[in-house]
Amino acid sequence: MEQSFDDDEGVRWMLAWKAGDEAAFDRLVERYSPQVYALLTRFLGPRDNREDLVQEVFLRLLRNRDRYEPSARFSTFLYRIVFNLAVNHTQRVIQRAEGSLHGRHGDEDGEQLAELADDRASAPFESLEQDDVVRAVRSAIASLPENQRMALILAKYEELPYAEIAGVLGSSEKAVKSLIHRARETLRERLAPFLKEELA
Amino acid sequence: MNLECAAFRRELQHSLENHAERSGAPLRDLLWHRHLHGCLDCRELLSAEEALEALLSSLPNPKLPPGLAQRVLARLSRPAGAQAELDALLELDRPESARPGLAGRVLAHLAEERALARRNPQPVRDLDVLLELARPVEIPVGLAERVKNRTRASTGTRGVLLRWRWMAAAALLALLLGVYAYYPRNPQPSPMVAMQDQPDPALLENLLLLEEWELLQGGDLEVLLSTLPAEDEYLLDLGAEGATEQGGQPKKG
Known part of the structure; x- marks a missing residue:
């Protein structure tokens, strides 16, 4: 039985845009760009070029306009684009950083290295020294594997149900449950000093 | 961990999974208060x-940066006049059989390129972004498996064997032919048969010496020769020589 998404305004706008209503695309950008920006920032860390990535997400939406079929909620469809783009971006940053470690040291590489350090920081104890809880939490989340990180962010900050997260990650609800459980375990370990302070 | 603990942990898990449904009241204040009071682990x-x-x-x-949506839209938007002209041209140019949505796709592509040019003036960045935006390639079914098999075949022992299989086959054939050529087809005769075919050279030498020393005379030599195989030409010749020296005719034993 085909599921209906008539109550989903994103789906309605997307279908209207597909049918030729250009204003529907404006509504989509206005309504969803803040969410896309927030999700990218939480997943990749706060950097200046996040706005470029937001634009990239909507470019991909543009490219998929004619192929779009409402098989899920619009947010699921959009967040899936965000997730794929963010993972690609991370891989590209790592590759560039590795390339620059093997010889090249331009300004851009310096930026990439800084971003890599921000995105994949895995030493909460450095943050402990700085007594910066926010930074430690951010680092601990950034150190999670990509699918665990996205599952946790969607559950905790976007408050998405597990079934929808499964749609974003292309996995099952059970797998999402397991991903989040493991993510929380890792965070409990990495943030242990802060948890003790919190409990005290 | 007892049944109450298990039930409590299920409830806790459920509560963590359903942020939207949470009432806001901490779990310890709900019906689990009594269990938590007595269970340190769950607490x-x-x-x-x-x-x-x-x-x-x-x-x-x-x-959120202020004006984000407007900026994104401005970057993605096209000049209205140019779009209308292009739409009209595409409409005129479009044959009846053209796939629907062609104009939209062309316009989208143009918008992408304009956005790219605006965002990435540096040539290196342009290339990267273009690669990033490259449309997905249709991958043939089973390609990964085939590549894996070929890689395995060309790198492992099996790969080496496959690459040199004709050389290996030729070498094996030559070896078999060599073995066949040198393998003795008739079995070696036993020592007894050899004695019969050809007399022991040492024995003959002794006989010659005895004859020379004239230890064997007339009938004695004949008696001795008669004990040897009659068909042995060599011995018969020897006997004849002995008989001749003594002035007689050779005799067949």
């Missing part, structure tokens, strides 16, 4: 989860 678990939730919630919401 600690709940405290740890609540502390982690508090830490995660301490992250500030990302600051």
Whole structure:
């Protein structure tokens, strides 16, 4: 039985845009760009070029306009684009950083290295020294594997149900449950000093 | 861990999974109060989860740059006049059989290129972004498996064997032919048969010496020769020589 998404305004706008209503695309950008920006920032860390990535997400939406079929909620469809783009971006940053470690040291590489350090920081104890809880939490989340990180962010900050997260990650609800459980375990370990302070 | 603990942990898990449904009241204040009062493990678990939730919630919401949506739209938008002209041209140019949505796709592609040119003036960045935007390639079914098999075949022992299989086959054939050529087809005769075919050279030498020393005379030599095989030409010749020296005719034994 085909599921209906008539109550989903994103789906309605997307279908209207597909049918030729250009204003529907404006509504989509206005309504969803803040969410896309927030999700990218939480997943990749706060950097200046996040706005470029937001634009990239909507470019991909543009490219998929004619192929779009409402098989899920619009947010699921959009967040899936965000997730794929963010993972690609991370891989590209790592590759560039590795390339620059093997010889090249331009300004851009310096930026990439800084971003890599921000995105994949895995030493909460450095943050402990700085007594910066926010930074430690951010680092601990950034150190999670990509699918665990996205599952946790969607559950905790976007408050998405597990079934929808499964749609974003292309996995099952059970797998999402397991991903989040493991993510929380890792965070409990990495943030242990802060948890003790919190409990005290 | 007893049944109450298990039930409590299920409830806790459910509560963590359903943020939207949570009433806001901490779990310890609900019906689990009595269990938590008596169970240190569950109390600690709940405290740890609540502390982690508090830490995660301490992250500030990302600051949205003002005018984000408008900027994104401005970057993606096309000049209205140019778009109308292009739409009209595409409409005129479009045959009846053209796939629907062609004009939209062309316009989208043009918009992408304009946006790319605006965003990435540097040539290196242009290339990267173009690669990033490259349309997905249709991958043939089973390609990965085939590549894996070929790689395995060309790198492992099996690969080496496959690559040199004709050389190996030729070498094996030559070896078999060699063995066949040198393998003795008739079995070696036994020592007894050899004695019969050809007399022992040492024995003949002794006989000659005896004859020379004239230890064997007339009938004695004949008696001795008669004990040897009659068909042995060599011995018969020898006997004849002995008989001749003594002035007689050779005799067949």
